[in-house]
Amino acid sequence: MDLRAPLGRVRGLGSAKSGTHHFWVQRVTAIALIPLSLWFIYAVLSLVGADHATVSSWLQSPINAVLMILLLLATFHHLQLGLQVVIEDYIHGEGTKIASLMIMKGGSLVLAVAGTFAVLKVAFGG
Amino acid sequence: MNNGDRPLSPHLQIYAWQWTMALSILHRATGTGLAAGTLLMVWWLLALADGAASFDTVQTVIGSVVGRLCLFGWTWALFYHFCNGIRHLFWDVGMGFDLDTARNSGYFVVAASIGLTGLTWIVGYMAMGAI
DSSP states (O other), X not given: OOOSOHHHHHHTOTTTTSTTHHHHHHHHHHHHHHHHHHHHHHHHHHXXXXXXXXXXXXXXXXXXXHHHHHHHHHHHHXXXXXXXXXXXXXXXXXXXXXXXXXXXXXXXXXXHXXXXXHHHHHHTTO | XXXXXXXXXXXXXXXXXXXXXXHHHHHHHHHHHHHXXXXXXXXXXXXXXXXXXXXXXXXXXXXXXXXXXXXXXXXXXXXXXXXXXHHHXXXXXXXXXSHHHHHHHHHHHHHHHHHHHHHHHHXXXXXXXXX
């Protein structure tokens, strides 16, 4: 038996009012992170013991800079979706929950932008 | 309506620990740990952008005993979350739900994460010329 109104069923947004968007984006970013994190591990291994000049010139390669920015964006997008669920599960006070979510999401954005800025600065010859 | 003495659903403590349950919690724990690890990643990038002095400071911190232990933990957390995340993606398309497969894929994920961590560190030390 389906107790939803026809309009609600067509919209498919459910009680959380956002439908399956969170679920989908978490999966999409997860799939993006499969090749990106393997690349990152390869990159870190290839840079073991490298000095500042070596790592800088490595990051000045367009491919490495673009992949590093993509890694940052996918990582922080995936991260804030995951931590959102953790906060929603464990923090029950409505005010504390909203404050925690804002700090976590804001912090993720700050780190993503700071990391991207650093990559661009190095890539453009900072 | 009296809400006070309604029966509550059983909480976590009442269940006997199971392999699949421990791995599920571990997925969340490693994800949270990796989130903390992004602080180091961004610090490393910012230091690289700031110049050689800052970069050397980060490299010294990472290269210290505590730094290497943290990095080792993060390597395993990354591989575990990576492998178990792929296990989750199979579940998302409806595959591997029967009990034997779910348990065996769990064993495989743990073994793979340990193996990949070991392999990564062996390659890393070989790249340094330490072994």
